[in-house]
Amino acid sequence: MSLPARAATLVVAFLAVVAGVIFVAFKFIGAQPSVENYTSYAKAGQVNITLMTTPQTTVTTKPDWVSYFIKNPATGNFDHTTYFEVPADTRVNVTILGYDGCTPLRNPLWGQVAGTIGGTEDVSYFNGKTYSPQAPVKTFDSWANCSVQHTFAIPGLGINVPVASPTTVQENNALCGTSPCTAANQSANAPHAVVTFSFMTPKTGGTYRWQCFVPCGGGYLDGNGGPMGTPGYMMGEMEVQA
Amino acid sequence: MAAESPTAAGSERGRRDRVWLPVAWVVLSIIGCLLVALVLGPHLPPGAQSTSAASQQYDYRVLATIATPVVVGVLLYLVWAMIFWRQRPGDETDAAPLHGNTKIQTTWIIGTSVIVLFLAAFGTYELIVPAGAGAGEGPQPIWKPAGTTTSSLTSWTPGGSNILQVQVIGQQWAWTYRYPQFGGFETTQLMLPVGQPVQFNVTSLDVIHSFWAYTLGVKADANPGLNNVAYTTPYHTGYFQVRCDELCGIWHGSMYDTGEVLSVPAFLKWTQTSKVQLAAVTKILPPYALTYDPTTIPAGKINQALGLTSAGGGYYNPADPEQP
Numbered sequence: 001m002s003l004p005a006r007a008a009t010l011v012v013a014f015l016a017v018v019a020g021v022i023f024v025a026f027k028f029i030g031a032q033p034s035v036e037n038y039t040s041y042a043k044a045g046q047v048n049i050t051l052m053t054t055p056q057t058t059v060t061t062k063p064d065w066v067s068y069f070i071k072n073p074a075t076g077n078f079d080h081t082t083y084f085e086v087p088a089d090t091r092v093n094v095t096i097l098g099y100d101g102c103t104p105l106r107n108p109l110w111g112q113v114a115g116t117i118g119g120t121e122d123v124s125y126f127n128g129k130t131y132s133p134q135a136p137v138k139t140f141d142s143w144a145n146c147s148v149q150h151t152f153a154i155p156g157l158g159i160n161v162p163v164a165s166p167t168t169v170q171e172n173n174a175l176c177g178t179s180p181c182t183a184a185n186q187s188a189n190a191p192h193a194v195v196t197f198s199f200m201t202p203k204t205g206g207t208y209r210w211q212c213f214v215p216c217g218g219g220y221l222d223g224n225g226g227p228m229g230t231p232g233y234m235m236g237e238m239e240v241q242a
Numbered sequence: 243m244a245a246e247s248p249t250a251a252g253s254e255r256g257r258r259d260r261v262w263l264p265v266a267w268v269v270l271s272i273i274g275c276l277l278v279a280l281v282l283g284p285h286l287p288p289g290a291q292s293t294s295a296a297s298q299q300y301d302y303r304v305l306a307t308i309a310t311p312v313v314v315g316v317l318l319y320l321v322w323a324m325i326f327w328r329q330r331p332g333d334e335t336d337a338a339p340l341h342g343n344t345k346i347q348t349t350w351i352i353g354t355s356v357i358v359l360f361l362a363a364f365g366t367y368e369l370i371v372p373a374g375a376g377a378g379e380g381p382q383p384i385w386k387p388a389g390t391t392t393s394s395l396t397s398w399t400p401g402g403s404n405i406l407q408v409q410v411i412g413q414q415w416a417w418t419y420r421y422p423q424f425g426g427f428e429t430t431q432l433m434l435p436v437g438q439p440v441q442f443n444v445t446s447l448d449v450i451h452s453f454w455a456y457t458l459g460v461k462a463d464a465n466p467g468l469n470n471v472a473y474t475t476p477y478h479t480g481y482f483q484v485r486c487d488e489l490c491g492i493w494h495g496s497m498y499d500t501g502e503v504l505s506v507p508a509f510l511k512w513t514q515t516s517k518v519q520l521a522a523v524t525k526i527l528p529p530y531a532l533t534y535d536p537t538t539i540p541a542g543k544i545n546q547a548l549g550l551t552s553a554g555g556g557y558y559n560p561a562d563p564e565q566p
Contacts (some may be wrong), residue, residue: 046293104545106447106536107411109418109428141526146544155496158430169547209496211415215448221467222416222448222451229492 001105022186034069034233035216039241042087049086052078052097053150053163054179065227066100066216067144069180070233078180082210082236089203094152094161098193099181101172102146102165103214105123108212109152111140115159115235121197123164127171128191140164146172149193151213157199160213164193188229205242211235258326265317271311279307288459291482291503293387294376294474295459301368301375308357378444378453378462378470381532387439387473395530398423400438400506405473407432409530410444412451412464415493417484422530424513427520432501435509436479444470445533452488455501463488469532476503 001007018145038047050071057067057082063190069078086092114119120136128150139163142148149165166172215223227233252523283303290296310533370373373387388403398406409420411428419427430453433442444453444462451464453472462472479502486497517524541550 033525101548102545102548104539104550105543106412107418107428108526108528109523111439112520114430139522139526141542142537143526143545144542146542146548146550147533153416155430167544169544172544172548209493211493213413213416215414222414225450228414235493 014082022196023196029121033083033236034079035083035085035239036079036081036127038073039085039087041073042090044087046091047086048093048094048095049084049096050097051152052098052180053146055100055175056177056179056180057227058177058179062084062227062233064218064231065230066218067179067213067227068150068212068236078182080180080232082232082234083177084236085241086238088205088240088242090205091198091203093198094196096152096161096163096167096195097181098163098195099151099176099179099187099190100150100163100165101175102142103151103216105148105213106215107163108141108143110153110160111142111148111162113138113161115154115157116161116197116199117196121161121164122196124194126189126192126194127138127163127166127168127169128174128189130142131194133192134196148214150216150234152210154208154210154214156201156208159199159203161195161197161199161208163195166193167190201238201240203242205240208236208238210238246413252311255326259322263318263322265320267315268435270318271314274310275307275313276297278310279303282306287456289457291480292376292458292460292474292476293372293477294374295457296477297368297375298459301365304364305361308361320464320526353360359474360474373473376459376461376472378472380439381469383471383473385473387475389440391437392441395422400435400510405441406435407437407441407443408432410442410446410462411455411463411541412446412448412453412486412490412497414448414491415486415497417453417486417497417499420527420530421516425517425521425524426527426530427517427524428527429516429520430499431516432484433509433512434476434501434503435506436476438506439473439475442472443532444472447534447536449490450488451490451497454483454485455485457482458501459485467533467535479505509520518527 006037038049041047052069054067054069056063057065057080067080068082070081070084071165072079113119120138122134123137124134140147146167147164148162149158150163151158152163171191175189176187178185178187179191181187215228216234217223217226217228220226244290251466253322286299286302288295288298290299370385374383374385381384389403391403393404395407398404409422411420418428418430419432420426436536442460442462444464445468446464446466452461453464456475458476460472460474462470462556464470482501484499484501490497
């Protein structure tokens with residue numbers, strides 16, 4: 001092989017390796033779920049956000065992983081992501097549709113609501129047929145009662161919200177089987193809890209990570225791998241736009 | 243003008259190297275040591291916010307001051323060689339052959355031995371005297387703050403011999419703190435009283451973390467199923483940072499918060515307020531213990547009916563389809 005041919009081969013091989021590394025970095029390592037942008041939907045200093053927890057993620061290649069979904073403000077569909085964007089200095093009214101079953105908290109401290117406006121969350125239970133009246137709750141005892149499925153916590157803002165779970169054995173054995181749990185999937189009427197609460201975003205912009213404090217990564221060390229350690233499942237980020 | 247004889251020039255160079263090089267080293271070392279000890283020293287990390295931090299800063303001052311003559315010697319020798327021993331234009335002669343120097347070798351061995359032995363003794367002393375120097379001493383600490391005891395886990399009085407107990411609990415990915423002497427409330431805030439010895443009981447609910455209150459000079463690994471004890475006494479009021487110093491998962495980098503050293507009255511007021519505010523959740527916490535085992539909890543009837551006899555998470559359940 002001539003010298004120019006060898007040089008050209010070397011350059012091509014080098015570029016192929018670089019391209020491969022860049023592809024892997026962006027495709028797998030740097031991949032991030034989509035961001036639901038709620039900034040333009042704020043009115044009179046408030047914005048409404050709806051999240052959903054599901055006992056599985058049948059829309060991904062990890063169907064046995066629990067997951068959060070977020071409602072797309074434009075389409076109304078629940079997207080498989082845990083990243084959302086809200087304006088600064090705004091009251092965020094959150095609704096969480098909790099379709100998963102209960103798990104005792106590893107640390108009962110996370111059974112107490114913290115950082116919300118009023119220091120409480122409102123909970124209504126749907127048993128498959130009817131909704132119970134909405135009632136404010138301050139503390140859940142997940143060890144004595146089957147009362148918590150996950151939490152929504154933003155440690156940087158001192159926010160911790162236990163997500164109530166269906167309350168009976170029968171309901172916990174009849175959970176939603178297809179995610180997201182919507183009418184389109186014939187699973188919206190599965191037993192679930194409706195949790196609502198509000199909090200204020202900071203006056204300045206920034207990125208705040210949020211997570212679930214129930215180690216719900218079944219099969220992983222201490223339950224904190226899998227969905228607990230993968231963006232888009234049980235942890236994500238809230239981007240506050242100034 | 244008569245040319246300088248080679249012998250006279252060599253003698254002059256020899257005197258310069260044998261006399262002025264050591265003199266320059268001694269003078270520069272004295273200046274350097276004074277600058278390091280008196281000017282740089284008070285600004286060395288981790289500061290002086292507590293007994294352990296001040297102790298560590300003192301150690302760094304001593305080490306840096308001892309190291310200064312060595313650093314000065316190496317740099318001076320380098321500069322001296324570049325200025326005086328460089329090859330002159332047209333000089334093709336070889337340098338003088340080396341045959342070793344017993345005096346220099348003996349001095350070097352004795353000098354470095356003395357420095358190393360001194361540092362070993364100094365380091366051991368400095369680890370013992372300030373009650374473990376703020377490091378985790380394990381479940382049965384050997385070195386404790388002078389004049390303190392753990393006579394009561396249900397009460398605490400400022401200025402008494404009963405040391406303040408603060409349990410530090412690591413979990414992915416946050417720190418929580420429990421105060422057994424104030425009703426056993428648990429909180430995400432770390433508050434300490436100024437001038438009072440503190441005993442940190444550090445443990446974890448899941449993987450290994452490391453409690454690092456940087457400006458307090460306290461660092462202790464948080465191991466599941468183990469109590470790791472560290473001591474300090476805050477000197478000044480103000481804020482301090484707490485970080486996890488053991489890679490513990492994807493949000494390890496976000497596992498930090500800010501603690502505060504308060505005046506004693508402000509601390510007592512905070513404990514009373516927290517005790518009331520957290521009363522509801524304190525009632526459902528497990529009894530205070532130096533370690534927790536989340537795999538065995540007294541779960542209620544519905545949990546048991548569902549087969550949930552332990553807290554969330556497990557240890558490689560072989561029945562699970564997903565394995566790490």
